[in-house]
Amino acid sequence: MxxxxxxxxxxxxxxxxxxxxxxxxxxxxxxxxxxSVASWRVEKPVFNIDVCIDCQNCWVWCPDTSIISRDKQMLGIDYDHCKGCGVCVEVCPTNPKSLLMFSEQSGLDEALAAWPEKKKKEEK
Ligand code: SF4
Ligand code: SF4
Structure with a gap:
């Protein structure tokens, strides 16, 4: 045995x-x-505080408890434990999203500068 x-x-x-x-x-x-599992990631979620409504969806759904939230206020991402799965981005309800995936090498300023505008509703 x-x-x-x-x-x-x-x-x-x-x-x-x-x-x-x-x-x-x-x-x-x-x-x-x-x-730390930071080296596992190819992409990372970036947080844009200007769009966030503190709904806590990302905190609830992150499978690695890597969303940092205090007193129901989203503060950012624990990049030592985030594995880059993208679930937090999928469940973020804002328009545009408050979390988006960027390449691991992207800087914060670079990512924020590339943030998309609010999408308009399609006319029927
Ligand atoms: S990418 Fe995945 S592991 Fe990282 S914070 Fe988002 S949900 Fe959590
Ligand atoms: S899901 Fe999006 S809007 Fe909600 S707390 Fe997380 S980042 Fe903010």
Whole structure:
């Protein structure tokens, strides 16, 4: 029988871990809380605060808890943990969207300068 290995989330005794604050915990190198996945991305979401209505859709739907929101105010993206899946862009309801995907190498100013205008409703 081939033996596997266990990648523990915390170093040392984790018995009372649920009662400890994040800064008190000893995260192992394998724990996604401390491991950056930024190098996985080809594209990244860019946030345009001028269009955002703080609906929190992106925060609810992000599969990696990488939307930073405090007191129901969208603040930005945790680029250490965002994997660039684009779900947040899909669920953003504003016109134009407040989150758009750009190449990983794009700078913020460059991305904001390329932001699309509001789309007009099509006449019937
Ligand atoms: S691109 Fe994906 S992982 Fe990154 S913030 Fe948006 S939903 Fe989360
Ligand atoms: S989904 Fe769009 S409008 Fe809603 S909080 Fe996120 S960025 Fe802002």
């Amino acid at each position: 081939t033996q596997g290995i266990i990648l523990t989330s915390f170093d040392g005794d984790a018995t009372d871990i649920v009662h400890q604050k994040a800064e008190q915990r000893h995260y192992s190198d394998f724990n996604s809380y401390v491991a």
